[in-house]
Amino acid sequence: MHTAQHMLRTGRRGSLHEFAMAYADLRASVPKLGLAWSLASHDVISRYRGSILGPFWITLSMAFMVLGIGFLYSELQHISLQETMPFVALGIVFWGMISLVIIEGCETFVHASGMLSQTSLPMFTFVWRTLLRNLVTLLHHLIIIVAVLIWFGYWRTMNLPLAIAGLALTLLNVSWISLAVAISSARFRDIPQIVTSVMQFSMFMTPVFWKPDFHSPMMKLVLVYNPFFHMLDSIRGPLLGAQPALQTYVVLIVMALIGWAVTFSLFALTRRRIVHYL
Amino acid sequence: MKAPPVSITVKDLTLRFPVYGVDAKSLKKHLARVAIGGRLSSAHHGSAEVTAISGLSMTLKAGDRLGLIGHNGSGKTTLLRALSGAYEPDEGQIEVKGRIAPLLDLSLGIDPSATGLENIRLRGRIAGLTTKEIDAKMDEIGKFTGLGPFLAMPLKTYSAGMAARLAFAVATAVDADVLLMDEWIAVGDADFQKIAHQRLLSLVERAGILVLASHDMDLIRLYCNKVMRMEGGVASPVTSIKDLDQLLAQA
Known part of the structure; x- marks a missing residue:
C-alpha cells in the first residue's frame, strides 16, 4: 500500500529512461526513510522478542569474544594488553557491522517480495532498511567501544570527527555492496552462499584481530588490495589516535564513486525485472 | 490540499x-x-x-x-x-x-510473533500512514477488530478468524482514492462478515474508484x-x- 498521489508506469525503454526511473526510485525512497526505520527497528525488536537482553545478547557475546581474543593475541604476539584489547574490540565491533550489512544484503529484496509485488514502494526503501537495521545493532555495541576507549584511556587521544568521517565513508561503500548482492541474490540463489564464504574468508585476511605489519611485502599486498582493511582502518585508526594513510581515503572515495556508479547502473538495468526474480 | x-x-x-x-x-x-x-x-x-x-x-x-x-x-x-x-x-x-490502496493480500507485513497492536502499527506504516495518523486511528481500529484485550497478545495466539479480523481492520483503515481488491472479502464469522460488509461499503463510498477481482458474481453485482x-x-x-x-x- 502506498499513498502516492500520482503514479505513472510506462513501457518506455532506453537506457536514459531506465536511469531516470532508477533515480526516481532513489528520490522517492527519501520520504520513505521513516518507513525504512520503522521496518528496521521492528526487525530488531522481533528478532530478539522474548529475550531479556535483546540485542545486547550479541553485545555480550562480542564482549566475551573481545576479552578472549584480546588476552590470547596479547600473549601470542607479545604485545601489551593496552594495545591489543582496544584494537581487537574496535575490530570485532566494526567488522560485525561491515560484514552483516553485506551478508544481510542478500535478503534485502528476497524478504521484501510481498511488499515489492503489490505496492509501489521504492525499492531503495529496503536497502535502507538493511542498513538502518545494522546501525541499530551497532548502537548497542557502542557500549563495548566506549568502555574500552575509557578503560584504556584512548578517549584522550582519539580523533572522533575523523573516525565519524571514516564511518560515513565505510557506510557509503558497504551500502553499494549491499545493493549489489541484493540484486544478484534475487536473481541467482547461489549468491548468498558465496557472499557468506567470501566474508568469512575476508575476516581472516583483514586485520580484525591481528596487527597489520607493513614490513613484509606480501602482507603489504594483502592489505593494500583489501578494501575491508581500508574501511576498518578509517574508523579504528582515528579512535586509537592514529592517522590513517592518505591512501586509505583515496581508496575509499574512489571505490565509493566507482562502486555506486556501477551498482546504480546495474540497478537501473535490472529494476523492472527484480520483482519478477523474486 | x-x-x-x-x-x-x-x-x-x-x-x-x-x-x-x-x-x-x-x-x-x-x-x-x-x-x-x-x-x-x-x-x-x-x-x-x-x-x-x-x-x-x-x-x-x-x-x-x-x-x-x-x-x-x-x-x-x-x-x-x-x-x-x-x-x-x-x-x-x-x-x-x-492515493492507491492495494488490498491484495491480507497477510502483507503481518508478523505472527508481534502483538496485535504492533501489527496494526507496522501494517499502517507500510500503508503510508504516519505514526501520528496511526495513533489517531488506533482506537477505532482496535474497536473494529472486536479483539479487546487480545490486541496485546502475539498474533500467533490468535485463531485464523481473529487474525483475519485484525488484518481486515488494518487494511481497510486507510483513506484511499483507488481501492484495488482481490477476492478476500468473506472473512471471520457471520457477525464479523456483516460489519465487514458495511465497512467495505463505506470505504468504497469514500474511495473514488474500486477495482475488484472476483469469481463471485453476486459480490460483483453487490459492489460494482x-x-x-x-x-x-x-x-x-x-x-x-x-x-x-x-x-x-x-x-
Whole structure:
C-alpha cells in the first residue's frame, strides 16, 4: 500500500529512461526513510522478542569474544594488553557491522517480495532498511567501544570527527555492496552462499584481530588490495589516535564513486525485472 | 490540499513475465550457458516469457467500481498488481491519479510473533500512514477488530478468524482514492462478515474508484457498477454491470 498521489508506469525503454526511473526510485525512497526505520527497528525488536537482553545478547557475546581474543593475541604476539584489547574490540565491533550489512544484503529484496509485488514502494526503501537495521545493532555495541576507549584511556587521544568521517565513508561503500548482492541474490540463489564464504574468508585476511605489519611485502599486498582493511582502518585508526594513510581515503572515495556508479547502473538495468526474480 | 481528480488510465498495456525456472536461478547453469556460448536453447533453461496481459486499455474515473471477472490465470491479479505500481509495463502505459490502496493480500507485513497492536502499527506504516495518523486511528481500529484485550497478545495466539479480523481492520483503515481488491472479502464469522460488509461499503463510498477481482458474481453485482472480463490476458471492453449476463454468456 502506498499513498502516492500520482503514479505513472510506462513501457518506455532506453537506457536514459531506465536511469531516470532508477533515480526516481532513489528520490522517492527519501520520504520513505521513516518507513525504512520503522521496518528496521521492528526487525530488531522481533528478532530478539522474548529475550531479556535483546540485542545486547550479541553485545555480550562480542564482549566475551573481545576479552578472549584480546588476552590470547596479547600473549601470542607479545604485545601489551593496552594495545591489543582496544584494537581487537574496535575490530570485532566494526567488522560485525561491515560484514552483516553485506551478508544481510542478500535478503534485502528476497524478504521484501510481498511488499515489492503489490505496492509501489521504492525499492531503495529496503536497502535502507538493511542498513538502518545494522546501525541499530551497532548502537548497542557502542557500549563495548566506549568502555574500552575509557578503560584504556584512548578517549584522550582519539580523533572522533575523523573516525565519524571514516564511518560515513565505510557506510557509503558497504551500502553499494549491499545493493549489489541484493540484486544478484534475487536473481541467482547461489549468491548468498558465496557472499557468506567470501566474508568469512575476508575476516581472516583483514586485520580484525591481528596487527597489520607493513614490513613484509606480501602482507603489504594483502592489505593494500583489501578494501575491508581500508574501511576498518578509517574508523579504528582515528579512535586509537592514529592517522590513517592518505591512501586509505583515496581508496575509499574512489571505490565509493566507482562502486555506486556501477551498482546504480546495474540497478537501473535490472529494476523492472527484480520483482519478477523474486 | 484538495486532491486532483481521481482516475485510472491504461493504454495498450502488455505485461510479460519472464519465467526464471528453478534451473535458471542457479549461477552454475547460467555460467555454463555463457561458457558454451549460450547455445543451449531456452527450453533447457526455462527463461521463457509468459504474456500475462496483452494490449489492455481502459479508462476509469471517480465513481467507477469495476468488477474483474475471468478464469484462474486470466490475468486479473496481475492487472491489480500492475495498477498498484508493482509491475512495470513491458508495453503501454498505466497512469493512476489518487492515493492507491492495494488490498491484495491480507497477510502483507503481518508478523505472527508481534502483538496485535504492533501489527496494526507496522501494517499502517507500510500503508503510508504516519505514526501520528496511526495513533489517531488506533482506537477505532482496535474497536473494529472486536479483539479487546487480545490486541496485546502475539498474533500467533490468535485463531485464523481473529487474525483475519485484525488484518481486515488494518487494511481497510486507510483513506484511499483507488481501492484495488482481490477476492478476500468473506472473512471471520457471520457477525464479523456483516460489519465487514458495511465497512467495505463505506470505504468504497469514500474511495473514488474500486477495482475488484472476483469469481463471485453476486459480490460483483453487490459492489460494482462496471464489469470487465479477462481471458488469457485479453480484456473485454469495460461495460455496464447490466450487461454482466451477456458477458457471461459469451464465455
